[in-house]
Amino acid sequence: MSKLSKSFIRLYSRSISGDVxxxxxxxxxxxxxxxxxxxxxxxxxxxxxxxxxHHNGFLKLREFGPLIREEIIPGVPLVWVFKPExxxxxxxxxxxxxxxxxxxxxxxxxxxxxKFYNSGGLLPTNGxxxxxxRKIIQKDISKLQNVRVYLPNADKTIKRFLYLRAYxxxxxxxxxxxxxxxELIGLVCFDESLGCFEESEWNPKSRTSxxxxxxxxxxxxxxxTDNELPLWKxxxxxxxxxxxxxxxxxxxxxxxxxxxxxxxxxxxxxxxKSLSLLDQxxxxxxxxxKDILGVMVDFLLAGIDTTSYTASFALYxxxxxxEKQEKMFLELKNLMSATESITEDILQxxxxxxxxxxxxxxxxxxxxxxxxxxxxxxILSNYRVPAGTVVITQNQVSCLLPEYFTKPNExxxxxxxxxxxREQIHPYLVLPFGHGPRSCIARxxxxxxxxxxxxxxxxxxxxxxxxxxxDCVSVQINKPDKPVRVCFETRx
Numbered sequence: 001m002s003k004l005s006k007s008f009i010r011l012y013s014r015s016i017s018g019d020v021x022x023x024x025x026x027x028x029x030x031x032x033x034x035x036x037x038x039x040x041x042x043x044x045x046x047x048x049x050x051x052x053x054h055h056n057g058f059l060k061l062r063e064f065g066p067l068i069r070e071e072i073i074p075g076v077p078l079v080w081v082f083k084p085e086x087x088x089x090x091x092x093x094x095x096x097x098x099x100x101x102x103x104x105x106x107x108x109x110x111x112x113x114x115k116f117y118n119s120g121g122l123l124p125t126n127g128x129x130x131x132x133x134r135k136i137i138q139k140d141i142s143k144l145q146n147v148r149v150y151l152p153n154a155d156k157t158i159k160r161f162l163y164l165r166a167y168x169x170x171x172x173x174x175x176x177x178x179x180x181x182x183e184l185i186g187l188v189c190f191d192e193s194l195g196c197f198e199e200s201e202w203n204p205k206s207r208t209s210x211x212x213x214x215x216x217x218x219x220x221x222x223x224x225t226d227n228e229l230p231l232w233k234x235x236x237x238x239x240x241x242x243x244x245x246x247x248x249x250x251x252x253x254x255x256x257x258x259x260x261x262x263x264x265x266x267x268x269x270x271x272x273k274s275l276s277l278l279d280q281x282x283x284x285x286x287x288x289x290k291d292i293l294g295v296m297v298d299f300l301l302a303g304i305d306t307t308s309y310t311a312s313f314a315l316y317x318x319x320x321x322x323e324k325q326e327k328m329f330l331e332l333k334n335l336m337s338a339t340e341s342i343t344e345d346i347l348q349x350x351x352x353x354x355x356x357x358x359x360x361x362x363x364x365x366x367x368x369x370x371x372x373x374x375x376x377x378x379i380l381s382n383y384r385v386p387a388g389t390v391v392i393t394q395n396q397v398s399c400l401l402p403e404y405f406t407k408p409n410e411x412x413x414x415x416x417x418x419x420x421x422r423e424q425i426h427p428y429l430v431l432p433f434g435h436g437p438r439s440c441i442a443r444x445x446x447x448x449x450x451x452x453x454x455x456x457x458x459x460x461x462x463x464x465x466x467x468x469x470x471d472c473v474s475v476q477i478n479k480p481d482k483p484v485r486v487c488f489e490t491r492x
Contacts, residue, residue: 021383026069026079029060036074038228050227053368053474057082057397067381072227076101079385082394084404084426086380087369090391091428091436095375098438099126101390102371105225105232105243106218110294116251121294122441123302126373136286137295138441141277147444148344153187154449155342158456162488164197166461172483173315177308178212184449185303189296190257191276210249215304216475217246223476247297254296258282258289299442306366306477307446311453312484313364313472317411318356318458319465319486324413325458328352329491332459338491342455347448353455355413357447361432362399363411366477369393370434396478399429461488 029037029048040046048056057080060068066082081087107120119125122133140146161180170176179196186194194208195201201208221243225232232240261278277299281292318325331352336342371392378385385391400408406415406423415423433440440446457463467485472478 019382020379023069023384023386023389026067026383026385027064028069028080029064031071031074034074036071036076038072041072041227050224051473051475054396054472054478057368057394061394061397065381067383073229077389079380079389079391080394081369081380081391082398083381084398084428087393087395087398087431088426088428089378089380090372090374090393093374093376093378094372094436094438096437097127097131098436099373099375100371100438101373102226103222104230105222105240106247108233109240109243109247116290117294118288118290119294121298123298133291133295134437134441136284136291137281140280140284141441141445147448150188150445151344151347151448151452152341154184154452155456157183157187158449158453161197162456162460166457166488169487171485173486174308174312174480174484175212177311177484178304179208180453181307181311181449182208182211182304184307185299188445189277189299190261191279192257207253211253211300212304214246214249215301217242218250218301219305219476221246223474226476250297250300251293254293254300258293258296262289303442303446305479307449309472309477309479310360310364310366310446310450312480313470314356314360314450314454315457315463315484315486316465316470316480317360317363318454319463321411322462324356324411325463327413328356328454328458332455336459338459342452346455347451350451350455351417352413353451353458355416356454357451358416358430359411359413362405362430364472364478365396365399365430365432367396367432368474368478369395370431395429395431404429457488459491461490463488 029040031037032039041048041050047059060070060080061082067086068080070078070080072078081090103120103124107124110117110120119129119133122130122137125133158180161176161183165176165180168176179201183194183196186192186196194211196208200206203209221239225239225243231237232243257278261276261282265279265282278292278296281287281295282289287295318328331350335346335349340346369392371390374385374387374389374391376387378391380391398404402408404426406412415425428435433443433446464487465485466487468482470484471481473481
């Protein structure tokens with residue numbers, strides 16, 4: 001859409017909105033001097049919880065309405081947005097270089113180490129430097145043909161994983177999934193197996209175990225420090241020390257592969273033709289080793305927990321809805337044999353599987369929504385929100401409201417199928433990967449790996465749920481709040 005069209009839409013929305021209310025009149029929780037609204041998140045006395053953002057969202061929506069102003073940290077007003085029309089406006093006001101206030105401790109850490117990093121990387125960086133990195137990296141990773149190159153190897157890896165681990169009795173399948181998706185990340189980034197399925201890697205001190213622990217630690221610390229007074233900027237707090245250990249472990253792993261690949265390139269007079277993203281980045285004259293190190297760490301950080309948590313909720317919903325699982329199985333049975341490799345054509349034709357994934361993202365997105373710093377003034381629910389305000393969308397909450405979805409608490413993949421009676425769904429409600437220039441850069445890879453996993457599981461097994469009702473806790477992203485207790489029964 002052109003700038004002129006966007007401007008027209010905003011002017012039109014303002015012209016029909018009547019008297020626009022002031023920013024300070026937006027309702028919200030009471031903020032106190034020095035501590036803001038942090039007192040509302042304290043144990044016992046507080047009614048909100050930092051690790052239950054979606055529960056907070058429902059409470060605030062009922063009390064204050066669909067637009068809420070809050071200062072968790074004094075002097076940093078946040079606006080929570082629930083209406084899909086307002087969410088759309090937020091995206092239209094994000095500017096050329098969409099900015100967000102996130103991963104602050106990550107940026108602080110990397111900028112304090114100029115020997116290793118040029119910037120904070122893709123996650124926290126804003127402005128032209130973010131635009132430069134994004135443009136260069138996206139050129140390779142987001143192309144469909146590049147993503148499909150990894151399909152055969154990923155399919156074989158998932159089949160091997162299920163052969164080794166699906167029959168293994170465990171009280172929580174999430175650690176198994178962590179190792180699977182770490183292995184898949186290693187194949188994409190480094191074109192190498194990290195050996196995640198080896199028995200020795202289950203040792204708590206192994207590389208696999210430490211990589212998984214490091215990513216979980218970083219996500220937890222980032223979530224907490226983004227929502228508290230930044231004392232870690234001024235002295236080494238316990239949270240900063242935990243973060244430093246975890247980041248340095250990911251960093252050392254990335255440096256090991258970076259050194260190995262650099263040496264290989266030096267020894268070859270001709271460009272290396274490899275599936276590895278690392279090889280492609282090293283041959284890119286627009287990137288230097290500091291840029292590449294940051295990107296590799298970001299992929300390790302963002303690629304393990306996100307997909308393993310999503311896969312956990314997928315197993316939960318399929319196991320709790322056996323008739324949906326059987327519909328998915330019948331579609332796959334018609335498309336392929338039990339031992340057949342999954343091809344690009346089969347992926348494209350698995351319509352019901354895609355509907356399952358869409359419904360999964362509606363009910364259990366990887367995060368509550370997206371955060372943006374407005375690049376220009378916006379009118380949200382008839383309130384004027386000035387440029388520079390931090391706005392956080394509440395897609396996860398809105399996707400479970402009856403005004404937007406029929407039977408919102410039921411898992412109904414059919415609502416996404418192109419057939420008579422399909423629901424009319426606002427396009428800015430289900431956005432698990434974000435939208436626009438700052439959407440998830442590895443979306444295609446994540447979707448492909450998740451789809452491959454679900455298809456391989458359902459084609460060979462009946463998934464049974466043995467645990468309690470599953471909800472999520474907020475650790476920067478949404479993690480299952482209870483053990484993932486599933487079992488796999490072989491189909492005859």
